[in-house]
Amino acid sequence: MIAERATVVGAGSWGTAFSLVLADAGLDVRLWARRPELATRITETRRNGDYLPEIDLPDEVHATADVDEALEEADLVVLAIPAQKLRAGLAEWAPRLPERATLVSLAKGIELGTGCRMSEVILQATGVAPERLAVVSGPNLAREIAERQPAAGVVAAFDPDTADLVAAACASPWFRPYTSTDVTGCEIAGATKNVIALAVGAAEGLGLGDNSKASVITRGLAETVRLGVALGADPATFSGLAGVGDLIATCMSPLSRNHRVGVGLGRGGTVESVVASIGQTAEGVTSCESILALAREAGVEVPIVESVVAMVADGQRPELIVDALMRRQRKPEKA
Numbered sequence: 595m596i597a598e599r600a601t602v603v604g605a606g607s608w609g610t611a612f613s614l615v616l617a618d619a620g621l622d623v624r625l626w627a628r629r630p631e632l633a634t635r636i637t638e639t640r641r642n643g644d645y646l647p648e649i650d651l652p653d654e655v656h657a658t659a660d661v662d663e664a665l666e667e668a669d670l671v672v673l674a675i676p677a678q679k680l681r682a683g684l685a686e687w688a689p690r691l692p693e694r695a696t697l698v699s700l701a702k703g704i705e706l707g708t709g710c711r712m713s714e715v716i717l718q719a720t721g722v723a724p725e726r727l728a729v730v731s732g733p734n735l736a737r738e739i740a741e742r743q744p745a746a747g748v749v750a751a752f753d754p755d756t757a758d759l760v761a762a763a764c765a766s767p768w769f770r771p772y773t774s775t776d777v778t779g780c781e782i783a784g785a786t787k788n789v790i791a792l793a794v795g796a797a798e799g800l801g802l803g804d805n806s807k808a809s810v811i812t813r814g815l816a817e818t819v820r821l822g823v824a825l826g827a828d829p830a831t832f833s834g835l836a837g838v839g840d841l842i843a844t845c846m847s848p849l850s851r852n853h854r855v856g857v858g859l860g861r862g863g864t865v866e867s868v869v870a871s872i873g874q875t876a877e878g879v880t881s882c883e884s885i886l887a888l889a890r891e892a893g894v895e896v897p898i899v900e901s902v903v904a905m906v907a908d909g910q911r912p913e914l915i916v917d918a919l920m921r922r923q924r925k926p927e928k929a
């Protein structure tokens with residue numbers, strides 16, 4: 595089976611960029627925008643002025659705010675709304691999903707309150723069989739993808755045939771999807787790197803240099819692997835595109851919203867003011883608390899995640915956090 599028609603739910607940065615990926619791979623794409631006026635503007639200008647203003651969208655991308663029109667004959671339904679909004683959003687979409695459509699999650703977060711990964715939220719909210727679900731992750735900053743800069747990603751699914759189907763639907767000369775069956779690993783890596791990027795951004799905002807940032811990235815990877823493995827992930831996933839690949843992109847790029855929020859906090863801004871000034875989703879801000887809760891439940895130490903929670907949720911100053919991390923008990927690196 596091949597996918598011919600896709601619906602992308604959510605016309606933000608990544609939903610818009612991914613609709614272009616699918617169109618370049620040869621699919622007919624419906625891009626659903628929550629606001630009818632945005633759908634109209636995209637149709638009229640062939641651009642999404644709110645999120646990717648300089649990018650011309652291919653003719654195969656059709657914007658709409660009508661759920662039924664968006665879903666008509668969809669082979670793939672790609673979910674590109676923020677993690678904390680997904681369950682509520684799916685309540686509206688679930689009863690209208692085409693019976694055989696494959697669902698694809700793009701969100702990189704962990705649900706607050708439940709600790710659910712996005713695949714778990716989707717399965718619970720829609721009741722679809724796990725074989726009909728895939729997750730796309732990797733170092734995929736929306737702007738660079740939309741500019742068609744060459745990049746690779748990972749399509750993870752419980753069923754290898756589903757991973758192949760979705761990979762075929764997004765493959766192009768400039769987007770190279772690899773496949774995986776480690777859904778848990780890709781999701782934990784994708785959500786946790788956002789939190790590590792907040793810490794790295796804060797270090798940058800404090801004026802610290804590359805040694806400090808590389809140290810946080812590397813130890814952040816160590817705690818991500820510990821958490822992922824405790825939750826059943828394959829350790830190899832974390833040295834792949836969804837792991838170290840995305841960690842590097844998000845921690846180092848000024849395009850990353852999580853990195854930028856971290857920089858703002860390091861410079862002394864409040865969470866509210868920094869997040870408002872960016873005006874887009876920075877998943878680490880909300881998911882840091884749910885990731886910490888998951889880690890505590892699994893009995894895993896995640897000191898950097900804990901520090902980010904102290905900074906984001908408890909308003910602690912980043913300088914104090916650096917000090918606390920540096921004063922931790924010495925131990926073997928691999929512990």
Ligand SMILES: NC(=O)c1ccc[n+]([C@@H]2O[C@H](COP(=O)([O-])OP(=O)(O)OC[C@H]3O[C@@H](n4cnc5c(N)ncnc54)[C@H](O)[C@@H]3O)[C@@H](O)[C@H]2O)c1
Pocket residue numbers: 604605606607608609628645674675676677679682683700701702703734735736737873874875877
């Ligand atoms: N932007 C990227 O580079 C990128 C890359 C890979 C993954 N992601 C992930 O994709 C997800 C979406 O991120 P984004 O960058 O598109 O965010 P964004 O802030 O750019 O856009 C979010 C979109 O979701 C819509 N939305 C918000 N609440 C909604 C609701 N209740 N119901 C329906 N729609 C709602 C918004 O209107 C907006 O169109 C996040 O989990 C993010 O981590 C983003």
Ligand SMILES: O=P(O)(O)OC[C@H](O)CO
Pocket residue numbers: 702732733734735736788791840843844849850851852853875876877
């Ligand atoms: O802009 P961010 O921080 O949400 O990161 C975007 C992507 O997840 C990078 O792969």
